[in-house]
Amino acid sequence: MTQPLFPPAHTGISRRAALVLVSVVVAVAVVAVLNLVHVEKVIYRPGPAYDTLGEIDGTAIVEVEGLPTYPTSGTLDFTTITLNGGPRFPVSAWEWMTASLDPSSSVADEHEVFPDNVTASEVREQNLELMTGSQQQAAVVALRAIGEKVPEEVKVAQVLKDAPADGVLKVNDRIMAVGDTSIRTPDDLRAVLQEVEPGGAADFTIERDGEQQRLEVPTTRRTSTEEDGTEVSRTIIGIYPASDFDLPYDVSINAGKVGGPSAGLMFTLAVYDTITPGELTGGRDFAGTGTISSDGEIGPIGGIQQKMIAADRAGADYFLAPSGNCGEVAGHVPEGLKVAGVATFDEAREVVEAVGKDPDAPLPAC
Secondary structure, three states, rough: OOOOOOOOOOOOHHHHHHHHHHHHHHHHHHHHHHHHHOOOOEEEEEEEEEEOEEEEEEEOOOEEEEOOOOOOOOEEEEEEEEEEEOOOEEEEEHHHHHHHOOOOOOOEEHHOOOOOOHHHHHHHHHHHHHHHHHHHHHHHHHHHHOOOOOOOEEEEEEOOOOOOOOOEEEOOEEEEEEEEEOOOOOOHHHHHHOOOOOOOOEEEEEOOOEEEEEEHHHOOEEEEEEEOOOOEEEEEEEEEEEEOOOOOOEEOOOOOOOOOOOOHHHHHHHOOOOOOOOOOOOOOOEEOEEEOOOOEEEEEEEEEEHHHHHHHOOOOOOOEEHHHHHHHOOOOOOOOOOOEEEEEEEHHHHHHHHHOOOOOOOOOOO
16 A cells, blocks of 8 residues: 555644634633723722932932032932823723732722812823922921921812812912911811811802902712721812912922822922931931821822832832821731831931931831
8 A cells, every 4th residue: 555645734623722722712802802891990000119319310309499408328219109090091801800810909999099070181180280289398398397487378279170169269269268267278178168068158268369359169078988988978169279388498309200299208308308417317228108288297198008019129128108008008018128107297207317327216106
């Protein structure tokens, strides 16, 4: 029996190979579909860290004119997160699934992070305004810490579209009083509004274009869910108030393209370190996060667990966390990172000074 010189090519496929091929095709199709479906979720991931005593893109982060400045060492990193979700970066079902399996990521409901009916441009504008306000308040707190007097006014930074205050208040209106209560800080405004029944009107005294006016500003109710699951109802008017200061010296803070208010604490420490003799850090490496108000209070932020990971990746040995975030810190601290819970700028400064002198100094628990 003779064999053909060129036997026919084998064109069959095994059952196992066929199943594998079908599985791959189905998996690709499923992933494609999941990438097209958007979910109302927000994903927090660790971002880069920046040394506030250093530079971003070749420009010093902190510069002060009119006051003596002093050399320093060590690092005071502000940490960041990358945030997907909301009107700018909607999250796909596939991203949500993969993030849920990633221990360095956290997932939250979109409505807990972004107000309803806010556009992408409004989110970006708000983040830039919050960063600008954070930088200004950092300079104020640092200057006041060395005894400088810095006058403060509260102005309307943004009016949300279709909010109760829309058409009544305008950007740059100076808010002088609500009822009989003088307004000196944005927190004063938020507090006095809680005395107004939602749906009623608040009696505002403002200054617009150099003239004092009295306006009745409508209010509404906003309900949000706290981390422990409890619902909190607040009276709001739909504006973002901001402090406006008359700084006696030129303090500039460059944060590059980073937005939001959460670098306030670290900016404050950097300005203070720059305008005071000696090395605040003692040459040690710190990172941290937290908003800063003009009275030196440190506020909680989102993504604290991711920011600790960012600090650890940047090589920090110590991390300053807002006391208000301590419930989220426990059990999530990267190995080797020492975390201190701080509520005010003075507390944070004392921690850095103490560790700068003794790396084993006791830290306030978080």
